[in-house]
Amino acid sequence: MFGTALSQLRYGMAILRNRRIRPQDLERIARDLVATLAEFGEPGADSALLPGQSGQAAQIDPDVRLTVTRRSLRATARAAVRHTAYYQQVFGELGLSPDELDAQSFARVPVTPKKALRSMPTAFVSSAAVPALMALTTGTSGTPTAVWYSRAELDTTIALSTISAALGLGLRPRHTLAYAGCSRATLPLLNAAESATRVGASFVQFGTVDPSVALDRLAAPLGLPGKSPQITHLTASASYLAALVQLAESGGWRAADFGLESIGVGGEVLSTPLSERAEAVFGAPVSTSYLMTETLPSGATPCRAGHLHHTSEFGHMEVLDPLTWEPTPPGATGMIVHTPYVPYRECTLLLRYATGDLVRIPDAEPGCELAHMPATSAVLGRWSGPRSAELPTRALLDLIEAEPQVPLPARYTLTEEPGGGVHLHLLVRALPAAGLLGRLEDRATAAGLPLAAIVLHDDRADLPPTAPLRADLREHTFESARTAGSRTGSGV
Structure with missing residues (x-):
């Protein structure tokens, strides 16, 4: 266990000094955790202090946390300005210095739009890194985003x-x-x-x-x-x-x-x-x-009260108004904007990356078991304009997916009707759907959803175009071909 202690010490010093992490130190810590579980069956109380675990944040003094945040932001901005074409240009045009930034003045750094990363991914790749793997997002919300990892x-x-x-x-x-x-x-x-x-x-x-x-x-x-x-x-x-x-x-x-x-x-x-x-x-x-491909290893964990609690160890999380990029007040909906820290990230470097994911800031301090970590609601949906905040995906799915007469995965879309407000178009099994429309309308009203009408369709061809789903990325197998053949009698 002496070797593990040295690995933990080296890892801790790398984080405090914003130096390059030795992957073998983390691998040693993970390997010894597995060995401990094999011998004792359950982790010990000190496992909460391992990298990435929520117990670490609870143990850090607030003043120390501010110091670590300032150092991490400066080190990450410094690496991005020195080694990426995108941020070298942005900081140069604005006359910003990475060494003057802290958690408050970091707002002077412009938000990085997702379209910038999608259109020129290599402009965010550090010239000091050795790219090894290009990770692509699925592209269900637009052009796939490419992120390089060493x-x-x-x-x-x-x-x-x-x-x-x-x-x-x-x-x-x-x-x-x-x-x-x-x-x-x-x-x-x-x-x-x-x-x-x-x-x-x-x-x-x-x-x-x-x-x-x-x-x-x-x-x-x-x-x-x-x-x-x-x-x-x-x-x-x-x-x-x-x-x-x-x-x-x-x-x-x-x-x-x-x-x-x-x-x-x-x-x-x-x-x-x-x-x-x-x-x-x-x-x-x-x-x-x-979790996001663009911001790994940063992420968030749900608590028993239903909040998402965001780790502050691996990156800096903000929730901002998607129109003004000002901080979102309690009770309001905003977009997650994230900065993954150096030294966890060294290849694709991102500062104040606009994820597109909408969350709500709790009205009051959460009193749950993870209250020491920054909290938001669960993800409500993706930003596509002001309407996406008024009618977020989660609210619509909560309305729709409770109904057995709606085939899953639910197929729906919203349309703006001239002078008629927003209409929700929904695919159902068959029409007439006895009682379904009335139930949906009553529950939509109770939930405060600003819908002018709900229109039911039993033919997908008549449904206005819907957003693609990850379930649509269907992969074919010989098993499904044989199953289809046996059902249709084709003998394939």
């Missing part, structure tokens, strides 16, 4: 993910994790596979295959020595989980058919009704956290 960044992220898998997700050697995300999402897939297997668990890559194939795989016995009889953990996007719930409910599947102990959802807004329906059909709790 080998050291990948090793650091995997080590931190291993600690999170063991402590946050509770993965143990008897477990098997199935990843039902798009296979082209290289970085999340790499992190999931490496972190699961490093704690001794098994890993299965599903991809976004036909939901019937995924259900069969979840229900199938594994028959592996030392493992639980079936897959125990599932990771999926919200829309793909919705597709699984739809098929399981209509096909008469029951919780007893599966061996799931946990379902993790990311990448899309998870509504309360979908979470409840998934828990009922699969018999496992559903949770969602907040």
Whole structure:
């Protein structure tokens, strides 16, 4: 354990001095955590002080936190100005000096729009780094965003993910994790596979295959020595989980058919009704956290009260008005703007990056178990103009996905009618949908949603264009082809 203590000391000194992190130090810490769990079964109380764990923030004196924040912001800005074409130009035009910035004056740095990173990703790549992996976002909200990672960044992220898998997700050697995300999402897939297997668990890559194939795989016995009889953990996007719930409910599947102990959802807004329906059909709790390809390893963890609590160890988080870029007051909705810190990031460097994700600032100080960490609501949706704040995705999904007559994943869109306000167009199973329209209208009014009308459609061809979903990134398999052939009698 002496080697682990040295690794923790070197890691701590690198953070305090904003020096380059040695990935092998984090790997050593993660490896010894796994060994401790194997010997004692559960982590000790001091595990809350490991990198990335919420207990660290509670132990830091506020004055020390301000000092660390100032140093981190300056070091990150200094690296961005010295080594990236984008920020060298921005700071030069404004006459800004990275060495004069602190948490208050950092607002003088212009917000970096997502379109800037999408249109010229190499302008954000540090000339001092060695790019190793280009991670692409799915592109469901626009042109895919490209983020470059160095080998050291990948090793650091995997080590931190291993600690999170063991402590946050509770993965143990008897477990098997199935990843039902798009296979082209290289970085999340790499992190999931490496972190699961490093704690001794098994890993299965599903991809976004036909939901019937995924259900069969979840229900199938594994028959592996030392493992639980079936897959125990599932990771999926919200829309793909919705597709699984739809098929399981209509096909008469029951919780007893599966061996799931946990379902993790990311990448899309998870509504309360979908979470409840998934828990009922699969018999496992559903949770969602907040992570972005652009801002890893920074993220946020939900508390039992439903807030998202954002780590301040890996980056600087602000919530700003998307129109004025002023701080969002309590009770109001704003956009997450994030600065991932050097030395965790060394390849693609971002300052005050406008994520596009909308959250609400709590009206009062949260009194939950993670109250020492910055808190917001769960993600409400993506910014696409003032209407997206008035009618956020979460509010619409909470309205829609509670109705069994609405096929999942829900297909809907909003239209502006001349002189008629906003209309919600929704795909339903069949018309007339007895009582459905009245229920939706009553609940929309009770929720304070500014809708002028709700229009139901039973033919998708008649529905105005809807936003793409991650569940639409369907990956074909011979299994689904054979299943389709047997249903249609084609003999394929």
